[in-house]
Amino acid sequence: MKAERLAKIRRVLSHRQPTLSVLLEEVHKPHNLSAILRSCDAVGVFEAHAVVPKGGMPTYNATSGSAEKWVPLRLHREALPAIREMQARGFQVLATHLSERAVDYRELDYTRPTCVLLGAEKWGVSQAAAEAADANVIIPMMGMVQSLNVSVAAATILFEAQRQRLRAGMYDAPQLDPETLELLSFEWLYPELAEIYRERSEPYPALDEQGMPLERPLS
Numbered sequence: 001m002k003a004e005r006l007a008k009i010r011r012v013l014s015h016r017q018p019t020l021s022v023l024l025e026e027v028h029k030p031h032n033l034s035a036i037l038r039s040c041d042a043v044g045v046f047e048a049h050a051v052v053p054k055g056g057m058p059t060y061n062a063t064s065g066s067a068e069k070w071v072p073l074r075l076h077r078e079a080l081p082a083i084r085e086m087q088a089r090g091f092q093v094l095a096t097h098l099s100e101r102a103v104d105y106r107e108l109d110y111t112r113p114t115c116v117l118l119g120a121e122k123w124g125v126s127q128a129a130a131e132a133a134d135a136n137v138i139i140p141m142m143g144m145v146q147s148l149n150v151s152v153a154a155a156t157i158l159f160e161a162q163r164q165r166l167r168a169g170m171y172d173a174p175q176l177d178p179e180t181l182e183l184l185s186f187e188w189l190y191p192e193l194a195e196i197y198r199e200r201s202e203p204y205p206a207l208d209e210q211g212m213p214l215e216r217p218l219s
């Protein structure tokens with residue numbers, strides 16, 4: 001059982017894309033946050049980001065399918081410093097925002113380090129954040145309603161990123177370094193045990209073929 005679980009965890013981690021992320025600007029409805037995290041997990045987002053809404057972070061609900069266990073969400077107080085941090089790390093920040101410079105989301109190259117900026121349910125992406133972003137992108141709309149639900153917009157763009165990255169072979173070999181992959185494998189397989197090792201500041205034990213902890217420490 002543990003061996004199968006470990007194999008699945010290693011497979012999933014070997015598909016994680018540390019160069020693909022989302023930044024949610026005050027998305028405040030639990031089902032939207034939950035659905036977005038679930039799509040992030042599905043395409044292999046390694047870490048997601050969120051600017052905390054005025055009323056506080058929403059909780060997750062069943063819509064997430066427990067994706068929050070597999071995709072850490074880093075919280076930010078404000079949008080502009082978060083955008084600048086991502087840009088300083090080499091990410092292009094794409095604001096999903098209708099503006100004069102907005103282009104069809106399919107025109108962008110998602111094999112580059114990319115962070116998709118998504119706006120609040122009612123207000124969308126703020127003007128300042130849209131201007132600070134490297135590009136503004138839209139999903140063309142042909143219907144009577146002006147916009148999509150934010151989680152649907154997130155999924156649409158993330159799966160375009162996945163399509164391009166699959167074609168570029170970016171899921172063929174792990175993008176995480178081997179040490180991080182093994183550390184996370186242990187944490188995902190034994191979350192409570194990992195907590196104990198962290199509290200004691202001790203290295204995790206290595207795992208045998210069956211996924212059982214060995215006496216010797218990892219690495």
Ligand SMILES: C[S@@+](CC[C@H](N)C(=O)[O-])C[C@H]1O[C@@H](n2cnc3c(N)ncnc32)[C@H](O)[C@@H]1O
Nearest residue numbers: 096118119121123124125138139147148150153
């Ligand atoms: C319901 S929409 C916000 C509508 C808001 N009134 C506005 O003008 O932006 C919530 C979020 O979903 C995303 N979104 C919805 N429809 C989109 C579309 N057609 N293209 C790109 N992003 C979209 C954007 O991130 C947007 O901020």
